[in-house]
Amino acid sequence: MKKLFALVLAVSGSAASAQTPTTNPMPDGSRDMYAGLGVASAPRYEGADSRKTRVLPVLQVQWSNGVFISGMSAGMHLSSSPTVEYGPLLSIHPRRTESGLGGRVGGVEAGTSSLLPTSVREMAARDNPLAGMEEIKLRPEAGAFLNIYLAPEWRLTGSVLAGAGNDRDGIRGEIGIQRLALQLAPHHTVAVTAAVSFANRDYNQSYFGVDAAQAFRSGNREYHPDGGVKDLRIGARWNWALSPSWMLTSSLQATRLAGDARRSPLVERPNNVTVSTAFAYRF
Numbered sequence: 001m002k003k004l005f006a007l008v009l010a011v012s013g014s015a016a017s018a019q020t021p022t023t024n025p026m027p028d029g030s031r032d033m034y035a036g037l038g039v040a041s042a043p044r045y046e047g048a049d050s051r052k053t054r055v056l057p058v059l060q061v062q063w064s065n066g067v068f069i070s071g072m073s074a075g076m077h078l079s080s081s082p083t084v085e086y087g088p089l090l091s092i093h094p095r096r097t098e099s100g101l102g103g104r105v106g107g108v109e110a111g112t113s114s115l116l117p118t119s120v121r122e123m124a125a126r127d128n129p130l131a132g133m134e135e136i137k138l139r140p141e142a143g144a145f146l147n148i149y150l151a152p153e154w155r156l157t158g159s160v161l162a163g164a165g166n167d168r169d170g171i172r173g174e175i176g177i178q179r180l181a182l183q184l185a186p187h188h189t190v191a192v193t194a195a196v197s198f199a200n201r202d203y204n205q206s207y208f209g210v211d212a213a214q215a216f217r218s219g220n221r222e223y224h225p226d227g228g229v230k231d232l233r234i235g236a237r238w239n240w241a242l243s244p245s246w247m248l249t250s251s252l253q254a255t256r257l258a259g260d261a262r263r264s265p266l267v268e269r270p271n272n273v274t275v276s277t278a279f280a281y282r283f
Contacts (some may be wrong), residue, residue, distance in 0.1 A: 020145045020159065022180070023077050023085055026064045033061045034247070038278020045096050045130065046207060046231075047257055047267030058249075058278045075145060085147040085155075093164040095138040096207070098130050129266040132218025136206060139164050143173075153180050157195070170203030172230065187241040194234045199261070200227040208264035225260030232256045250277040 024032055036058040044050045062068040066077035066087065075089040143161035150156060157176045164170030176195030183189050204225040205211075215222040235253035242248060256262075257270040 020073070020075060020085070020089065020147060020157065021060060021062060021068055021070050022147075022155075023066070023079075023082075024062045026062075028064050031061060031063045033283040034280040035059050035283065036247075036278050036280030038249075038276055038280075040274065040276035042274040042276075043269070043272045045266075047261070047264065047269060048272075049268035056276075056278075058280050060280075083149040086145060089143050089145045089159055089161065091141045091143075091161055093139045093141050093161075093170075096130070096136040098133055098135055129218070129220060129268060132220070133210070133214050133266070134166070136166055139166075139168060139170075153182070154178070155180065157193075164203055165206030167202065167206070169200075170206050171200040172203055173198045176233075189239050191237045191239075192235070193237075196232050197230045198228065199230040201225070203227070204230070204261055208261045208266055210265060220265045223263075223265050225264060228259045230261045231258055245282045247280045247282070248277065249280060251275065 026032060038056055038058050039053065040056055041051055041053040044052050058071075060068070060070050068075055068077070072092040072094075073089065074091075076087045077085055078087040079085055141161040141163040143159060145157070145159040147158070148156045155178050157178060158174065160171065160173040162169075162171045164172065174195050174197045176193055179192045181189045181191055199207075204227055208223070208225050210218070210220045210223045212222055214220065233253060233255045235251060237249065237251040240248040240250075251274075253274045255272050255274070257267060261267070262270045
């Protein structure tokens with residue numbers, strides 16, 4: 001019996017930390033798998049005022065040898081202790097594209113050319129701060145996780161991942177605490193989480209900084225953030241077991257950007273909420 005069920009949408013619109021499900025003891029050679037389809041509403045990018053809603057797949061698989069896949073993360077439980085979980089962790093950091101203006105500024109398509117007058121580029125930055133910013137490509141990340149149980153229902157969580165950004169030198173980490181599987185009623189459980197995320201200077205420069213060339217193209221002011229605390233998050237996940245095989249899982253996460261990330265000219269809204277709901281089937 002798993003201490004926590006933590007289905008996650010397979011693709012996240014934000015840079016939320018990789019998910020590490022709890023150890024699930026099972027017979028050798030077996031596996032536990034959930035798959036399904038859900039809907040997520042999230043900020044268009046970290047710090048965006050606008051939102052996007054997408055239909056996304058749901059996936060979580062865990063094998064008896066400790067290997068797991070959870071959304072866009074994968075790893076392996078190496079500990080044999082019931083109170084400590086640790087191991088390697090892999091994740092996919094989503095790309096961030098330039099939205100463009102679609103001809104809404106002065107009838108100019110895209111609105112990102114460095115030949116545009118300064119006043120037009122400044123208008124573009126106000127309407128869409130990413131107009132004129134280069135695309136940040138999807139990147140694989142590698143790192144490790146460590147979870148420590150304070151009690152059967154409480155665990156401290158930690159992870160670090162490296163490889164984000166076009167130069168692959170971005171590093172991010174997270175420290176959090178979780179209350180696992182609080183039963184509200186038969187077939188209904190809730191898990192709650194609070195966490196703080198950190199990032200190095202290269203990560204913040206990639207996702208929140210503006211270099212001289214980008215400032216010229218986009219109209220944003222030049223900005224070079226340092227590393228440190230990136231955001232604070234609280235979240236809740238509600239699971240409704242509709243049958244032994246079917247589950248409805250829903251989540252709510254509130255995020256507040258902090259430190260130099262919050263002061264970025266790309267940030268329109270430092271506080272944001274991500275919501276999702278999904279049906280999943282257990283194979």
